[in-house]
Amino acid sequence: MERENDMQPDLFGVPGTSGSEPLFQPLAERVRPRSLDDMAGQEHLIGPDGPLRRYLSTGQLPSMIFWGPPGSGKTTLAEIFASSMNCRFEQLSAIDSGVKDVRRALENAEKSRRAGRTTILFIDEIHRFNKAQQDTLLHAIEQGVITLIGATTENPSFEVNAALLSRMQVYVLKPLTEADLASVVRRALREDRVLKERHVEIGDPDFLMQFAGGDARKALNAVEAAVSLLPANISEAVVTRELLERAVQHHAPVYDKGGEYHYDIISAFIKSMRGSDPDAALFWLSRMLQGGEDPKFIARRMVIFASEDIGNADPYALTMAISVFHSVEVIGLPEARINLAQGVTYLASAPKSNASYQGLNEASGDAGAFQGLPVPLHLRNAPTKLMKNEGYGKGYRYPHSYPGHFVDERYFPDGLDPKAYYRPGEEGREKYLRERLASLWPGRYRN
Numbered sequence: 001m002e003r004e005n006d007m008q009p010d011l012f013g014v015p016g017t018s019g020s021e022p023l024f025q026p027l028a029e030r031v032r033p034r035s036l037d038d039m040a041g042q043e044h045l046i047g048p049d050g051p052l053r054r055y056l057s058t059g060q061l062p063s064m065i066f067w068g069p070p071g072s073g074k075t076t077l078a079e080i081f082a083s084s085m086n087c088r089f090e091q092l093s094a095i096d097s098g099v100k101d102v103r104r105a106l107e108n109a110e111k112s113r114r115a116g117r118t119t120i121l122f123i124d125e126i127h128r129f130n131k132a133q134q135d136t137l138l139h140a141i142e143q144g145v146i147t148l149i150g151a152t153t154e155n156p157s158f159e160v161n162a163a164l165l166s167r168m169q170v171y172v173l174k175p176l177t178e179a180d181l182a183s184v185v186r187r188a189l190r191e192d193r194v195l196k197e198r199h200v201e202i203g204d205p206d207f208l209m210q211f212a213g214g215d216a217r218k219a220l221n222a223v224e225a226a227v228s229l230l231p232a233n234i235s236e237a238v239v240t241r242e243l244l245e246r247a248v249q250h251h252a253p254v255y256d257k258g259g260e261y262h263y264d265i266i267s268a269f270i271k272s273m274r275g276s277d278p279d280a281a282l283f284w285l286s287r288m289l290q291g292g293e294d295p296k297f298i299a300r301r302m303v304i305f306a307s308e309d310i311g312n313a314d315p316y317a318l319t320m321a322i323s324v325f326h327s328v329e330v331i332g333l334p335e336a337r338i339n340l341a342q343g344v345t346y347l348a349s350a351p352k353s354n355a356s357y358q359g360l361n362e363a364s365g366d367a368g369a370f371q372g373l374p375v376p377l378h379l380r381n382a383p384t385k386l387m388k389n390e391g392y393g394k395g396y397r398y399p400h401s402y403p404g405h406f407v408d409e410r411y412f413p414d415g416l417d418p419k420a421y422y423r424p425g426e427e428g429r430e431k432y433l434r435e436r437l438a439s440l441w442p443g444r445y446r447n
Contacts (some may be wrong), residue, residue: 027195028205028217028225031188032081038187040216041180042173050127052077054172056084063141063148063164065126068173069332071215074151076123081149088112088119094128102136105322109146119146126150127159134164142165155330175214175332182209185223198234200227204241210292211248213333222248238329246279265291266301273302274309277346285337295336299325302343313353313428334406353426359422366416374415408438420444 033039036046036053045052055061059082066074069342075091079392082089090105121140133228140146141164147167153161156170174189176184182205186214189195189202202208202223212219223246226239265287288298299321306321326341328336397407412418424430424437438445 004110018416026221027188027192028220028293029183031161031192032079032193033073034080035368036080039076039080040183040187041176042077044170045173046077046350051169056081059085061120061174062086062169063146063167063425064169064171065150065152065160066171066173067152067154067156069153069175069214071212071217071219072173073216075122075124075334078149079150082122085118085120087147087248090119091122092127093233094123095134096122097133099133099136102133103292105318106140106145109140112298113145120149121146122151124151125153127154127156134161136334138163138167148391154315177214181212181214181216181219185219188220188223195223195227197234199229201236201238203238204244205242207241209238211244212293252429256357266298266314268299269298269384270305270309273305273344273348276348276350276352278345281344281348285340288351289333289337289340295328295340296325298340299343302340302347305347308357309352309354310347310350311353311356312424313430315349315429317347317350324426351430353425353427353430355422355424355430361422366419366421370413370416373415376410376413381409418444 036056039046042050044050047053066077069075079089081087088109090108092101092105105121109121111117126134135147137148141148141259149167150156150160156165159396162167185202185205187207189200195314200223208219208222211222221246226243227237229243229247230237230239265284269281269284269288272284273277285298288361289295303318303325306317310317320343324339327339331339377391378393378395380387380392383389384436387393397409399405399407399409401407410418418441420437420441422437426434434445
């Protein structure tokens with residue numbers, strides 16, 4: 001596989017390998033996987049039935065975009081494709097490349113094609129290319145001059161123009177799980193010559209996983225930085241939490257995602273929102289995020305809170321909470337913390353009512369105690385003639401046929417006196433609901 005940065009022109013005038021190794025390579029580069037079997041994570045793409053593995057097995061590779069967070073394997077996958085398929089590999093970064101750089105890369109690719117070799121052009125941060133830069137790639141893709149692989153951390157639907165996007169397949173890479181990261185680190189400790197010689201062990205893998213946040217490169221850089229702080233004469237090195245904190249200048253809070261502290265903080269978070277204190281709620285939200293809490297866990301609790309503690313005092317609160325949860329799923333950290341903050345401050349500031357939740361609890365008690373009571377005939381469905389003859393649905397009055405779309409009807413089963421389970425409060429939208437119900441059912445509701 002050929003990297004443009006390390007290459008000199010070959011006999012055809014196309015950059016080729018220089019034949020020399022760089023003087024220094026970071027740990028993340030030294031242990032970069034060279035095959036799909038060495039990679040951790042992304043099973044949906046590279047597993048036995050994954051589309052990327054199938055492309056390798058058939059030797060037919062379409063142009064594609066890898067959309068995923070940093071350190072999830074986008075560059076690694078592109079290099080594995082080039083190596084496994086014996087393609088020439090050229091890499092550009094959209095941050096510091098212009099139209100001239102793209103055209104030069106395409107000219108090199110055309111020379112390579114005439115020499116009988118396919119070029120994979122990998123463009124990192126492709127979303128940073130403007131329309132003119134992206135348009136220069138269209139003809140080359142259509143003519144088969146290059147197989148383009150773009151990498152982006154942003155939604156390509158918004159950042160890549162439609163013409164280019166229509167010519168490429170988009171594959172979503174997921175953040176690496178803690179198990180995936182642990183596998184990456186174990187492989188580095190096992191296979192890297194420098195770490196093997198020093199017999200390096202990780203004393204606090206949980207802290208390392210939390211610091212990395214799903215980014216393999218970040219995890220490996222942290223290990224390398226910590227090892228560099230150790231005395232050179234130590235042959236058996238233990239990378240402790242203290243050493244990692246000193247190396248990366250990151251002091252994680254005491255936070256056990258599976259322990260009592262986890263439940264204490266989420267309790268403080270919920271109670272702060274229930275108490276209408278957005279500032280305290282933001283504090284506990286920050287504590288959880290800094291402690292490595294799963295943002296989807298936080299968002300799920302916010303969805304529950306919206307119905308349990310706000311309810312119909314502000315029906316929009318549930319819509320807001322669902323939107324935040326969806327945003328967290330789509331965006332991911334670190335940006336999703338902004339969505340969480342918006343949701344938390346709205347929920348904490350909204351009027352509160354637990355009337356619907358309390359009503360459900362009371363109704364559940366009676367539903368259990370009166371399970372044997374039959375559904376009154378006038379409330380039953382009558383889809384067949386026999387059922388109609390039996391009186392099903394007889395006497396039912398259709399509310400929309402009456403003024404105000406209401407008719408004074410009995411909807412409780414015989415044997416259970418009607419009662420108010422749902423008792424709206426005086427806050428927000430519930431004040432209107434309370435007044436309406438009091439006018440409809442004066443025997444149950446009183447202003």
